[in-house]
Amino acid sequence: MTHASHDLAAPAADPIGFNDFLKVDIRVGTVVEAAEFPEARKPAYKLAIDFGPTLGTRRSSAQLTEHYSPEALVGRQVAAVVNFPPRQIGKYMSEVLTLGFADEGGAVVLFSPDRRVPDGSRLF
Template sequence: MTVIAFEDFAKVDLRVGRVLAVEEFPEARKPSFKIQVDFGSEIGTLWTSAQAASDYTPEELKDRLVIGAVNLGSRRIAGFTSQFLLLGVKAEDGGLSLLEPGRGGAVGGNVY
């Protein structure tokens, strides 16, 4: 484990967002979706790709509250521009479990 300064971690802007749209992403190497998330008026809507197609259906993702790192810059993935990092952990079954606020949260709210 690498220890970092708290000040470095504090630079990562983690926000609550609501999934607006989910599209198939057949160009990706692993089963993935293109996902559009609303992060509120300050950030707006951003797109990302996520290797979530084996673990979630588009219907399960639509309107779900999620957590994203919104200030890491863009990344090209299989010809698609991913604008933020959607956060998740490995589930007990080895699949993806997306991070979400357990008691809800305001869209655009900071994670602290």
């Protein structure tokens, strides 16, 4: 997880059409592996996330070290953008963007369903 500003005072983004929203493929998956990623510039974990039979398991580098241990992540469902191009992070290829929100201190809090849903389910 990197990316956009964590600034709570930032105005809302420019309006988009519904078809633009549909271009972003956000799916839920279950973390099946989580490991330290000491080579990352910012503290992060390497995740393997199972998105079900259609998409399979994809890898992600995620800056979740503030609130989560690798052991706490395994078995947890998370949301991720699955249709960005893969991104090289050091020697690791991150295939999906795991989604979260910044807390008051800027640390990432995961975005996930409040009930278990089938892996691979798409956000709408």
